[in-house]
Each structure stands twice: as structure tokens, then as C-alpha cells.
Amino acid sequence: MSAIKIQNLSHYFGHGQLQKQVLYDINLEIESGEIIIMTGPSGSGKTTLLTLVGGLRSPQSGSLQVLGKELYGATPKELTAARRHHGYIFQSHNLHGSLTALQNVRMGLEVHPNYSNKEMNDRAAEILTEVGLGDRIDYYPDDLSGGQKQRVAIARALVSHPQLVLADEPTAALDSKSGRDVVDLMQTLAREQGCTILLVTHDNRILDIADRIVSLEDGKLSDKATAKV
Amino acid sequence: MIKFLQKLQRRTPLGWLQLRRDPGRLRVALAGIAFADVLMFMQLGFQNALYDSNTRVDRAMRADIILSSPQALNLQNLSTFSRRRLLQAMDIPGVETASGLYVGTLTWRNPQTRLKATVQVLGFDPDIPAFDLPEVNQQLDKIKILNVVLFDRGARGKYAETIAQIDKGQTVTTEVENRTLTLGGLFTLGASFGADASLMSSDQTFLRLFPRRDPASVSLGLIRLKPGYNPQQVAAALKSHLPEDVRVMTAKEFVKFEENYWQTASPIGFIFGLGTAMAFVVGVVIVYQVLSTDVNAHIKEYATFKAMGYDNSYLLSVVFEEAIILAFLGFIPGFFLPNVLYALAANATALPLYMTYSRAALVFTLTLVMCMLSGAIATRKLQSADPADMF
Numbered sequence: 001m002s003a004i005k006i007q008n009l010s011h012y013f014g015h016g017q018l019q020k021q022v023l024y025d026i027n028l029e030i031e032s033g034e035i036i037i038m039t040g041p042s043g044s045g046k047t048t049l050l051t052l053v054g055g056l057r058s059p060q061s062g063s064l065q066v067l068g069k070e071l072y073g074a075t076p077k078e079l080t081a082a083r084r085h086h087g088y089i090f091q092s093h094n095l096h097g098s099l100t101a102l103q104n105v106r107m108g109l110e111v112h113p114n115y116s117n118k119e120m121n122d123r124a125a126e127i128l129t130e131v132g133l134g135d136r137i138d139y140y141p142d143d144l145s146g147g148q149k150q151r152v153a154i155a156r157a158l159v160s161h162p163q164l165v166l167a168d169e170p171t172a173a174l175d176s177k178s179g180r181d182v183v184d185l186m187q188t189l190a191r192e193q194g195c196t197i198l199l200v201t202h203d204n205r206i207l208d209i210a211d212r213i214v215s216l217e218d219g220k221l222s223d224k225a226t227a228k229v
Numbered sequence: 230m231i232k233f234l235q236k237l238q239r240r241t242p243l244g245w246l247q248l249r250r251d252p253g254r255l256r257v258a259l260a261g262i263a264f265a266d267v268l269m270f271m272q273l274g275f276q277n278a279l280y281d282s283n284t285r286v287d288r289a290m291r292a293d294i295i296l297s298s299p300q301a302l303n304l305q306n307l308s309t310f311s312r313r314r315l316l317q318a319m320d321i322p323g324v325e326t327a328s329g330l331y332v333g334t335l336t337w338r339n340p341q342t343r344l345k346a347t348v349q350v351l352g353f354d355p356d357i358p359a360f361d362l363p364e365v366n367q368q369l370d371k372i373k374i375l376n377v378v379l380f381d382r383g384a385r386g387k388y389a390e391t392i393a394q395i396d397k398g399q400t401v402t403t404e405v406e407n408r409t410l411t412l413g414g415l416f417t418l419g420a421s422f423g424a425d426a427s428l429m430s431s432d433q434t435f436l437r438l439f440p441r442r443d444p445a446s447v448s449l450g451l452i453r454l455k456p457g458y459n460p461q462q463v464a465a466a467l468k469s470h471l472p473e474d475v476r477v478m479t480a481k482e483f484v485k486f487e488e489n490y491w492q493t494a495s496p497i498g499f500i501f502g503l504g505t506a507m508a509f510v511v512g513v514v515i516v517y518q519v520l521s522t523d524v525n526a527h528i529k530e531y532a533t534f535k536a537m538g539y540d541n542s543y544l545l546s547v548v549f550e551e552a553i554i555l556a557f558l559g560f561i562p563g564f565f566l567p568n569v570l571y572a573l574a575a576n577a578t579a580l581p582l583y584m585t586y587s588r589a590a591l592v593f594t595l596t597l598v599m600c601m602l603s604g605a606i607a608t609r610k611l612q613s614a615d616p617a618d619m620f
Contacts, residue, residue, distance in 0.1 A: 051616075051617045054536065056535075056536055056616045056617040057617045077540070080535075080538055080539075080540045081538070082538075083535075083536060083537065083538035084537070084538030085538075088536045088537065090533065090536075094529055094530065094532075094533040095530075096243075096527070096530040096533075096534075097250065097527075097530070098243070098246045098247040098249070098250035098251075098527075099241070099243070099246060103241055103246070106241060107241065107534065107537065108537060110239065110240065110241060111537055111538045111539055113236075115239075116239065117238065117239045120239070140250075156537075
């Protein structure tokens with residue numbers, strides 16, 4: 001079964017005379033468990049496509065199925081519900097400054113109603129240990145380095161074992177060593193949990209983790225889209 | 230309900246953590262709320278003191294039923310009615326005594342500073358005590374002497390030396406309308422907005438102090454009932470018996486009547502009500518500023534939560550959580566400070582300023598509403614927390 005199935009997806013920004021098309025007739029299918037890297041120059045529409053898949057925007061035309069759910073025509077409530085099934089990793093870590101590492105990770109579980117307090121704390125501590133921050137679970141983001149913060153963000157995205165992880169330039173703000181660590185970590189955790197990863201990046205150093213690379217230019221998927229690395 | 234509590238129990242107290250993480254902002258917020266609370270407490274306190282102090286004399290009257298002129302407005306504007314009505318009132322079964330009370334305001338020389346000042350004079354027949362004030366009733370013999378009066382210990386103004394002298398037993402005299410007046414003793418009643426000080430005198434002294442007043446026209450009629458009679462029933466009987474030129478009220482109704490005057494006919498109730506409303510608005514503005522700054526500071530984090538699948542109502546709950554916490558914490562200093570200020574102001578103004586539970590409850594409710602309202606306005610900013618536009 002495919003995790004993501006995109007058919008004839010087009011997207012526009014603005015209205016009337018100022019309307020600008022950013023995505024042209026995108027067709028893409030991603031299998032469950034695949035790690036896909038999407039590359040392309042700035043302004044090519046990568047982030048837009050990612051936010052569409054992530055349920056942060058409503059699709060305007062075509063069809064977009066994520067984890068078996070059609071997002072085209074979904075209500076805001078359905079979009080919110082859909083977001084709970086994927087982990088989203090941003091370019092900047094976007095951790096909450098008033099929460100400790102543990103509490104930040106907990107927020108990724110709290111959105112699901114079926115965990116108890118203890119379960120949430122245990123699982124959050126467990127995954128923080130897995131990302132190598134077992135001794136820093138009570139640190140505030142201000143007291144962590146950039147790479148450590150990004151690792152907390154990854155822990156937050158993965159703690160609820162989502163079937164799909166979306167990452168928007170997760171290494172952009174990191175030096176090459178921590179960047180490498182972060183993607184390796186994503187890869188390992190994703191393999192363990194068997195989830196699909198869609199990763200947008202400029203960073204050539206991390207392309208090797210991908211099963212497949214698609215590239216987007218001027219809103220169109222280029223020919224080598226389905227080329228296997 | 231249980232479900233809600235369970236939900237609450239597993240929820241990270243994000244609002245509280247956010248407030249605690251920024252102690253500077255929290256302090257500013259609490260200071261602002263405490264400030265608004267102090268303002269509200271002072272306004273409401275003064276308003277209450279006004280009603281209290283202006284009915285103090287009324288409440289001290291030794292009467293079950295009070296007769297007044299239909300034109301009476303308040304204790305300072307009583308008008309008069311014919312003394313004959315008192316004699317007529319005696320016809321009604323149950324009436325034990327019916328005595329007249331003369332009330333007037335005059336300008337005298339402050340015995341201490343020799344400057345002119347205004348005092349309220351209450352004149353009555355010393356053989357029938359008109360007030361339930363032991364100090365007055367023990368000294369009725371003194372005021373039987375012409376031109377001897379009793380002076381209010383709680384008077385507002387520079388009377389401290391005068392009071393000390395009388396306490397020592399010295400005779401203090403002053404001048405009113407070219408006539409020497411002796412202050413023979415003291416009693417405690419307290420100042421009001423309408424009168425800085427009160428004097429108790431015999432009806433004879435009163436009529437000499439107010440030569441233009443007709444002895445046959447009294448300001449109030451104080452009626453005492455024999456034991457076992459219901460004031461309301463007797464008052465009804467009096468109403469049908471007496472002509473229209475006199476108004477019959479039970480003592481309670483009379484106090485209410487006086488209070489009502491100050492609440493409606495005078496602008497004072499309105500002024501303090503407006504003052505309270507302004508304090509409320511100031512509070513809303515301060516809390517709004519703090520909450521909206523806080524929302525702005527966390528807008529990226531909120532957008533992230535939305536991207537993670539939290540809905541708008543979750544973010545609303547965080548803002549309201551903060552509002553409620555602020556209301557509770559801000560009320561603590563906002564409650565204790567006014568107690569101190571009440572004591573200071575009561576000393577300075579001789580007004581009965583004190584904290585009451587009902588007022589504390591009222592101000593707390595207002596604080597809660599104030600914070601919720603600010604929260605509600607601040608949540609409009611949350612709409613800009615759109616993860617799609619932010620990243």
C-alpha cells in the first residue's frame with residue numbers, strides 16, 4: 001500500500017491578478033517504509049508540497065491521499081486529525097522555550113488521548129535516551145546546543161510512532177557533523193518503527209540515506225523524479 | 230465532568246509553565262492586576278463608607294417607626310412637619326412615645342482653630358432618649374442645661390485638642406451666632422459626607438441656635454412601640470390615621486430611604502461606580518497587554534503545536550489558563566494592600582472604611598471576568614499562528 005499518493009495536484013497562491021501557480025500537476029506515489037528526499041532550488045515549491053502532504057494547507061485541486069485518507073476537500077477538523085498521524089520536523093527546532101526536553105516530547109503524545117500520564121513520561125524519557133539525551137531530559141531548550149535541540153525535535157516527532165515523518169530541511173541550521181548525526185538518527189528510528197519519511201533538503205551530504213530522490217523545479221517534478229539512487 | 234478532570238490531569242500545564250518561565254512578565258502582570266484590584270477596592274470601599282456613614286445617625290435612632298415630611302430627601306434635607314402629628318400618632322394602639330427630633334446644619338467656630346466650620350445639630354427632648362448611644366444617654370443631664378451640647382468624637386477636622394480637653398474634664402466653649410456654646414461631653418458617631426461633625430443638644434438649645442425654626446415644626450418624629458407590637462402593622466395604621474402631610478416609615482425603611490437617596494439622587498454613587506468601571510477597564514488593558522505579548526512571544530511554538538495536530542481550542546485553553554492563574558495570583562496582593570489602605574484612609578477621613586467578605590467576593594469575580602475578557606481579546610492573535618505560513 002502506498003503511504004502517499006498524489007495525483008494531478010496543482011496549487012496557487014494569491015487571488016485574481018496576483019494569482020501565481022506554484023505547483024503544476026504533481027503526480028507522485030510513495031510506498032510505505034520508503035525514505036524519499038525531495039530536492040530543488042529555493043522557491044521551487046518543495047515546502048508548499050510538504051505542507052500540503054502534512055495537512056497544513058488544503059489542496060485546491062487534484063487528489064492527495066496520505067495514509068489512505070483523501071485530503072482534498074477535507075474539513076479543517078479532518079486536517080487537524082490527519083496531522084496527528086505524522087511527525088513534522090521543521091527547519092528550526094521550534095521547541096517550546098518554557099518546557100523542558102521531556103515536556104516538549106510529551107506534547108507529541110498528549111495530542112493522542114489514549115496515553116496515561118505515566119506512559120507519556122516513560123515513553124518520552126525512553127525516546128530521549130534513544131536520541132542520546134537521556135541525561136538532559138530536564139534541560140530547557142535554551143540550555144541545549146543546536147544539534148541537541150534538533151534531536152529533541154526529532155524525538156517529539158517520532159515519540160508517537162507516526163507512520164509518516166515529514167521533515168523540512170532538518171539539517172539546515174546544523175554543522176555537518178550534527179547534521180549527519182541527526183539524519184542517521186532519523187534513519188535508524190524510522191527503520192525501527194517502519195515509517196515513511198519525506199525529507200526536503202538542499203543538503204547534498206545527506207542524500208545517501210534516501211531510497212529515492214525526487215526533484216522539484218519551478219513547481220514541476222522533473223524527469224529523474226523516480227530515479228533510484 | 231470526570232472525563233474533563235482526567236483530561237486536565239494528563240494535560241501539561243502549559244499556561245502556568247509559560248508564565249513561570251518569564252518571572253519578569255509575570256510580576257508585571259500581577260502588579261497590574263493588583264493595581265486594578267486596589268483601585269476597585271478603594272472605589273467600592275469609599276462608596277460603601279458613604280452609605281454607611283450617612284446612615285449612621287439614622288441607624289442610631291431609638292425608634293421603631295419614623296415620621297418625616299413627604300418632602301424629606303435625606304438627613305441634611307429633611308424639611309419639617311407639624312408637631313401636632315406626633316400627638317395624633319399617640320392615638321394609635323401600640324405607640325408608647327412619639328417625640329420630635331430637630332435636625333439642622335449650622336456654621337460655628339472650631340473651638341481649636343477658631344475657623345468657621347459646618348456642624349450638624351441634632352436636638353431632642355432630653356427626657357426621652359432619641360438615640361441608642363449609651364454615651365449620649367448617660368450625659369442627658371448635661372444637655373438639659375441651656376447652651377450645653379455633646380460633641381462627636383469621630384468628627385472630621387482639627388478637633389483633636391478639643392476632644393482631649395473635654396476628655397480631661399475641661400470646659401470647652403465656642404461661639405455660634407453670637408452665642409456661647411459649651412461642649413459638655415463626648416459621644417462617638419463619626420463623620421459623614423454630608424456633615425463633618427455632629428452635636429447633640431436639647432430641643433431648647435436647638436431652637437436658640439436656630440432662632441428662625443418654628444418650635445411647632447419638627448424634622449423627624451421618633452415613635453417607640455410598646456412591646457409585642459409589629460412595627461409594620463402599626464406603621465400601616467399610622468399611615469391611614471395621619472394626613473398626607475407626613476410620611477410614615479419603619480426604622481429599617483428609613484435607613485433604606487436614606488441609603489437610596491445617596492445611591493440614586495446624588496451623583497456620588499455614580500461617581501464611585503464609574504471609578505470602579507474605570508479600574509476594571511485599566512485592568513483589562515494591562516492584562517491584555519501582558520497576554521497578547523505572551524501570545525506573540527510564543528506564536529511560533531503555537532504554530533508548531535497546530536502542525537502537530539493540536540486544534541485551536543487547545544491554544545485558547547492555554548491563554549485562558551494563563552488568564553485564570555493571573556486572576557488568582559494577582560488577587561492576593563490586590564486583596565491585602567487595600568486592607569492597609571483602608572486603615573490609612575479611615576484614619577485620614579474618619580469614614581468607616583473596612584473590608585467585607587461580600588466586597589472581596591465581588592472584586593474577585595470582577596478580577597476573574599477582567600482576566601477572562603483580556604484573554605478573550607488576546608486570543609484573536611492566535612489566528613495568526615498558521616503553521617503553513619510560518620515555516
